[in-house]
Amino acid sequence: MVCDAYEVDGHRFRVRSTSEAFGSWIRYALDEYRTEPTPDDESLRTYSVVANDGGRLGRSFNILYAGTADVTRTLDRGFLARCLLREIDAFRHPSRADAVFLRAGVIEVDGCLALVPSFFVPMLSGVRRRAEKRGIHAPGGTVATLELGSGDLVTPRWSIEMPPDAIEALARYVREEADDVREYFPVEDGERRHLDAVLGLAAEPTASAEAKPRAESTLELSVAAMNLRVLGGKGFRAIAKAVAKSASIAVNWSSKDEMLDALVNAASLARDELRPAP
């Protein structure tokens, strides 16, 4: 077990890893922010990496937790590393003015790109295999970035200082298997994608997927924006533009299978709504 405390702009947190190799890589990547341990560290927000150093590498999920919530559950340790760094990079998002940073998950359902509330992420993470079989790609992560102006989904530039080879260096610390699965974010570095749907939780307790007012989705995303006070009206307009161009849908469920059904139905609704009129 490797466990260290770090500090980014006054935010102290711990990163713990069950894998010595992965833990060594974390120390390398985040060396700039590592702090001396203190007696109060037990109470800090903790990111936990559950990864294996040997044996069935690549065949069992590696998991990143923020506190007790899954951020990602993946076979690809490089992907988990990027997820961890993105979570830590998010400490600086509230003060940035170059994009809208939302606490939200990004999923893709049969090609339909959707934003979901961040509390959906751990629920989806728990059913990764089943979700993938239903055509739902929900790799995890709780930060979504909208481009100012267009409202399109983008990946932000890094704002934390890391060695230039921080991500590539993981291969030096962690042995990769030839048949390891390569994971991907729905929007990868350098990409910009048009959002198809904004999903929220329906008030009804029964399983459902139905259209909801775009005004409601705009409010929800505005509340989820970490840097709206910094951006002001231009951030709000970017959110409204993203919502205006996409379908707004409320979903609910009472079991995991119903959750997957609801998401598939939501994607179908979005496609119907966005299809050009004949």
Place this chain on the structure above:
Amino acid sequence: MDRVDQRRPRVRDDLTVVELDGEAVIYDDRNGDLHRLNPTATLVFSLLDGSSTVDQLARDLGEAYSKPVGEIGGQLRSLVLQFGDSHLLVGSEPRIDESDADGN
């Protein structure tokens, strides 16, 4: 006729207002507040440019929608008062203390 009827309410110029499917959503940069208006409130909000009194607006809307002026006037007054309480009108701007100005 009370004093509200003689007001010429005007929506603040510094609000960011977007309209989605007939509903206005408003962001107030001064205090970070968000507001959502239903379609009726959105229509009324869009008319408050300071050129007409509430009484004149009630007459115009009553004529346009073939409704009694008294009924329309009551709803209008209520909305104008709510907009004022929500700091959306000129003269009702929120007070900004130092912590708000810092974004804290």
